[in-house]
Amino acid sequence: MSVDLLVEKINKRGNPSVAGLDPKIDYVPAYIREKAYANYGKNLKGASEAIWEFNRGLIDALYDIVPAVKPQSAFYEMYGLYGEEVLHRTISYAKEKGLYVILDVKRNDIGTTAEAYSRAYLGKTEIEGELFDVCPVDCITVNPFPGSDGVKPFIDDCVKYDKAIFTLAKMSNPSSGELQDLITEDGTRVYEKIAARINEWNENTIGKSGYGAVGAVVGATYPEQAQTLRKLMPKSYFLVPGYGAQGGGAQGVKPCLNNDGLGAIVNSSRGIMCAYKKGGWKDEQFAEAARQEAIRMREDLVSVL
Amino acid sequence: MSVDLLVEKINKRGNPSVAGLDPKIDYVPAYIREKAYANYGKNLKGASEAIWEFNRGLIDALYDIVPAVKPQSAFYEMYGLYGEEVLHRTISYAKEKGLYVILDVKRNDIGTTAEAYSRAYLGKTEIEGELFDVCPVDCITVNPFPGSDGVKPFIDDCVKYDKAIFTLAKMSNPSSGELQDLITEDGTRVYEKIAARINEWNENTIGKSGYGAVGAVVGATYPEQAQTLRKLMPKSYFLVPGYGAQGGGAQGVKPCLNNDGLGAIVNSSRGIMCAYKKGGWKDEQFAEAARQEAIRMREDLVSVL
Numbered sequence: 001m002s003v004d005l006l007v008e009k010i011n012k013r014g015n016p017s018v019a020g021l022d023p024k025i026d027y028v029p030a031y032i033r034e035k036a037y038a039n040y041g042k043n044l045k046g047a048s049e050a051i052w053e054f055n056r057g058l059i060d061a062l063y064d065i066v067p068a069v070k071p072q073s074a075f076y077e078m079y080g081l082y083g084e085e086v087l088h089r090t091i092s093y094a095k096e097k098g099l100y101v102i103l104d105v106k107r108n109d110i111g112t113t114a115e116a117y118s119r120a121y122l123g124k125t126e127i128e129g130e131l132f133d134v135c136p137v138d139c140i141t142v143n144p145f146p147g148s149d150g151v152k153p154f155i156d157d158c159v160k161y162d163k164a165i166f167t168l169a170k171m172s173n174p175s176s177g178e179l180q181d182l183i184t185e186d187g188t189r190v191y192e193k194i195a196a197r198i199n200e201w202n203e204n205t206i207g208k209s210g211y212g213a214v215g216a217v218v219g220a221t222y223p224e225q226a227q228t229l230r231k232l233m234p235k236s237y238f239l240v241p242g243y244g245a246q247g248g249g250a251q252g253v254k255p256c257l258n259n260d261g262l263g264a265i266v267n268s269s270r271g272i273m274c275a276y277k278k279g280g281w282k283d284e285q286f287a288e289a290a291r292q293e294a295i296r297m298r299e300d301l302v303s304v305l
Numbered sequence: 306m307s308v309d310l311l312v313e314k315i316n317k318r319g320n321p322s323v324a325g326l327d328p329k330i331d332y333v334p335a336y337i338r339e340k341a342y343a344n345y346g347k348n349l350k351g352a353s354e355a356i357w358e359f360n361r362g363l364i365d366a367l368y369d370i371v372p373a374v375k376p377q378s379a380f381y382e383m384y385g386l387y388g389e390e391v392l393h394r395t396i397s398y399a400k401e402k403g404l405y406v407i408l409d410v411k412r413n414d415i416g417t418t419a420e421a422y423s424r425a426y427l428g429k430t431e432i433e434g435e436l437f438d439v440c441p442v443d444c445i446t447v448n449p450f451p452g453s454d455g456v457k458p459f460i461d462d463c464v465k466y467d468k469a470i471f472t473l474a475k476m477s478n479p480s481s482g483e484l485q486d487l488i489t490e491d492g493t494r495v496y497e498k499i500a501a502r503i504n505e506w507n508e509n510t511i512g513k514s515g516y517g518a519v520g521a522v523v524g525a526t527y528p529e530q531a532q533t534l535r536k537l538m539p540k541s542y543f544l545v546p547g548y549g550a551q552g553g554g555a556q557g558v559k560p561c562l563n564n565d566g567l568g569a570i571v572n573s574s575r576g577i578m579c580a581y582k583k584g585g586w587k588d589e590q591f592a593e594a595a596r597q598e599a600i601r602m603r604e605d606l607v608s609v610l
């Protein structure tokens with residue numbers, strides 16, 4: 001019912017990082033694309049199969065270094081049903097390799113609709129009394145905009161099926177402050193109000209790791225805010241985007257960590273996926289380059305623990 | 306680049322309503338489910354095919370009464386790839402029948418990821434210089450939590466491909482106020498701040514109808530708030546959930562309308578889909594019952610215009 005499985009894998013690898021699988025097509029080495037287009041056509045299917053080859057190579061190179069991967073749903077949805085199928089294949093393969101899978105979907109809706117989303121990714125879908133797995137992952141991202149009754153259905157499935165969620169609190173993009181940083185009448189900011197809610201939602205889900213099922217997405221680009229949020233949600237794991245490509249380094253991550261050196265998992269997508277484009281690698285070495293970057297990132301993060 | 310096409314269809318039908326296609330499996334008449342299970346198995350595929358039969362029947366019965374349908378993505382995602390395929394099939398069929406299609410996905414993310422989502426539903430996906438349609442609809446719902454740079458990519462595609470979006474502003478569920486009703490330091494509420502942003506985003510997208518591409522989701526359950534929001538976003542179309550099943554009636558819709566009788570499209574999902582469960586209809590008459598309810602709803606709405 002908690003985030004224990006993630007913490008276990010982080011401890012095992014000595015590595016609080018997650019490899020984002022956001023496969024923009026120009027991230028995929030040309031030779032993989034060409035081969036996929038030759039086999040399946042220069043179309044949505046060909047592009048999807050190229051992404052699958054790329055993802056498989058990345059997972060093979062990373063599964064003993066990183067504890068988790070985070071596919072970003074948008075980059076699969078943009079190839080339609082072929083892309084969705086490759087997303088399912090990628091998730092299954094990552095799980096086979098022992099990786100914790102965080103699916104970045106940022107789903108949100110009111111009660112019964114949130115329930116339907118939750119069944120798709122965390123729970124199970126019931127058909128005439130029988131339960132079916134649909135797209136089972138360990139964890140998803142959730143948008144808290146609809147309030148408690150939009151988030152509760154996800155939490156219920158976390159408790160029931162030992163899953164976890166990361167709820168948006170303070171994002172890493174430049175305009176995230178427009179809504180999230182608004183100051184409310186009592187002087188606190190909107191992201192602090194959300195943090196207080198997350199802390200409440202998390203309360204009854206604490207596992208043996210000391211952390212609960214309801215984590216928070218907290219951008220590494222705003223360290224002072226991260227510090228405040230850490231205090232407001234002491235038992236929530238943080239998913240930290242914005243390392244590397246978006247400008248935040250390991251120092252930016254530090255305020256997201258608790259004194260136990262735990263409490264945060266840091267995402268890198270482009271930094272790892274496109275490592276082969278820097279420093280004299282050949283396209284064919286994309287997986288080895290990704291592995292080296294994942295190791296470098298691990299050392300960087302461990303240095304601030 | 307605007308919502309003109311929707312306004313045109315609303316005027317043509319004399320009906321400012323949209324039929325939600327949120328096919329919970331227990332909404333589908335037993336005889337349709339049994340037949341689908343017999344043909345495809347009592348599984349995700351069987352359930353998806355049952356939903357398709359139901360949707361097709363509803364669309365056939367409604368397309369000359371309502372101007373638009375609104376499939377809710379969650380209820381297709383919960384059946385995995387089979388469900389997604391039926392969602393695509395439903396969208397194509399609705400478009401063939403001349404219906405305006407609003408896909409309720411509430412997508413949201415930061416810049417480049419929002420771009421990917423937008424390509425999936427509003428824009429086109431580029432593969433080696435060629436553009437592909439993925440899951441083209443007329444309009445989607447968007448969550449504004451990430452701020453301007455998360456919403457702009459959708460607006461860009463609205464302008465480029467003559468599409469529209471409805472951005473969440475004030476939702477219809479009981480806990481929507483937790484975040485959306487927070488009072489900010491200048492005395493205005495968060496939903497009013499969002500409304501002001503929507504109005505800004507909408508500014509350069511006004512079509513010949515007088516309405517722009519950036520609409521707002523405004524719950525019919527909170528009439529006073531709807532009145533405030535109407536003033537803050539005079540040129541935004543409102544998508545109004547909460548009619549019927551959620552407790553809001555035609556009177557609740559009134560404040561969402563402008564003096565021209567336009568400005569709002571009202572959603573009913575369960576009310577129309579499950580009309581056959583009330584008032585002595587046989588299961589086999591589900592489509593006729595839906596049609597009658599859609600006509601009743603039209604009259605109810607027209608009475609407050």
